[in-house]
Amino acid sequence: MKKILVLGSTGSIGQQTLQVIADNPDLFQLTGLVCNNNVQKLEEQINRLKPKFVGINQKGVSLNQELYQEIKFFYQEAGILEMVKSLDYDLLVMAIVGAAGLKPTLAAINRGKDVALATKEVMVLAGELIQRNKQKAKIFPIDSEHSAIWQSMRSGTKSEIEKVILTCSGGPFRSTPIEKFSEITVEQALHHPNWKMGRRITIDSATLMNKGLEVIEAKWLFDISESQIEVVVHPQSILHSAVIFQDGSMIGQMGVTDMKVPIQYALTYPQRIKNNYPRLSLTDIRKLEFEAPDTNKFPCLRLAYEVLKSGGSLPTVLNAADEIAIELFLKRKIVFNDIPILIEKVINKHQAISSPDLEEILKVDSWARKTALDCANI
């Protein structure tokens, strides 16, 4: 039995993780749940899955201990860190949105605990730091693209990898002419063609910043250079990503758009366990298309490569400024086109720090958020 601690259980990835755990009661045991503030969903999960340990991140949010006498509750950042540091588990599923995933991930790998990672910000902000610290622990990607790369890599050795092909749906505005970009509404941007996801990642998919963050994540997850990572637009999202080995063979992972498959793989690795999730039929799909991304239309992708090349604290700035830009866009305070402009302004104001530690990263993160708000003049 693998004991699993799920951080971010009420989000999309968290819920699907609980489904995979429930589908395999002989393999997995749920150690505990952590959510941010969705207590309604949390109570439903507690009643269904009976965890012994539960964490709630947001200050002031709690459940009635009287109703859950068998549960030990933990609260806010410090409580959740205590869970990660003290509980008995084999695998941490990290599915908290944003920079909040950073400290718990570091705490887990410092204990030598493996982490199944859905929170891309962890690698974006602290990829280098994680690499330095993960000696005893392993990081298993949950993102469908990175899972695809990870699965494809098994067909050769790490040193035989020539290139990684990171596929990208192209988002809802792949075919929209650049002249129309300033008219893009929040509602249009929130409508992703292939995946149903959270709000930030959906907007990031529309600007291709999501793919940029994934390029950064791939670099640190797989210890490859950014020049080895090529983004290819693939509107059907069937080829989830691929690896080209130095002998010229490309190995790719394909599947339907069901996150339970990469989640299950991260939970059972290196085994592949039978399930009854829907199968891919190439003859039903009929057509897979590919094209190069247009970085004139989607400057966020270019910015991601640029900060990755410079390295140090710059990816943290990119991520933080992007989060603020999206918030402002969702509040209709800036337009779609302003998102990359605002991010680039903040990047240009930053004095990069090389090999930042956790405190420096968090300071830069705060600085970039504040600076983004300043730059937007709001």
Next chain:
Amino acid sequence: MKKILVLGSTGSIGQQTLQVIADNPDLFQLTGLVCNNNVQKLEEQINRLKPKFVGINQKGVSLNQELYQEIKFFYQEAGILEMVKSLDYDLLVMAIVGAAGLKPTLAAINRGKDVALATKEVMVLAGELIQRNKQKAKIFPIDSEHSAIWQSMRSGTKSEIEKVILTCSGGPFRSTPIEKFSEITVEQALHHPNWKMGRRITIDSATLMNKGLEVIEAKWLFDISESQIEVVVHPQSILHSAVIFQDGSMIGQMGVTDMKVPIQYALTYPQRIKNNYPRLSLTDIRKLEFEAPDTNKFPCLRLAYEVLKSGGSLPTVLNAADEIAIELFLKRKIVFNDIPILIEKVINKHQAISSPDLEEILKVDSWARKTALDCANI
């Protein structure tokens, strides 16, 4: 240094194998060459590569020993078998066309020598026999489809395989209406859209018998059931084949249509060695299409599944009758449509033998060839 003995060196696969060997002089040493009767090409290869041992299969064909005093020559079936049984080599490359590959392959694996196999008839005629005999030796596929399956299988274990997707270009008549099939000329049938190959395999690609033979080959190479093998038509021939694992992940190998890549992989396995062969660019290809094969138009594919299900000596009958039918078609004695009809006639006349030994297989092979000629009334 891996010492390699190449059987069928003057054919398309043989020539490309010699290219791969020449491209990697630090890795490979050519032990010897065997050809059927193309002495012009053979002399060119001898002068270029200086092998110590050379075999010529066809009776009455020889080179002037005076000119090649440092070479030991072997002649005809018995001589070639002696080479396989007595020479010092690490890997046999089997690229002889047709049933003639059978005895040398068995001789090699009985010595515990690994075989890189391009001759699909070996597995079609004697798959079960080979499986029983190969305890000490391994068979490495060279066929692009089987190499793709073999490479994709590395992403899981054998018992985790749910299904194999064997892709098929569809041949030159994929879009030809069935009503026009009786008018197909030899010239049209010899023109394959994606691969330049020998005459028999080109016609087999036009009838889809080639894919049927590959289904049989896949069953024995990978020890899977025919019900686990699905043929999918893919006109671009970029996805060379794929494996669906029981967790729902499909892993596939992609590449340009260059046989040197699977040849090199078979020669260097499990390593992947750097080369400068052309790379696949998905953004140049732009589109991959898939459809189900039409077994009404291509009954040869149905026949292959049927003989595989029945097993025993029936695949030998299928292969031999197909070879004769193609010869008759190339000589314009029967029309394109007659190929599957003639094969089915011979199959229906056969009294199947279960688990045939080598002598029985060769007897059935002769019987089927004779019967095919009888059935064609020529």
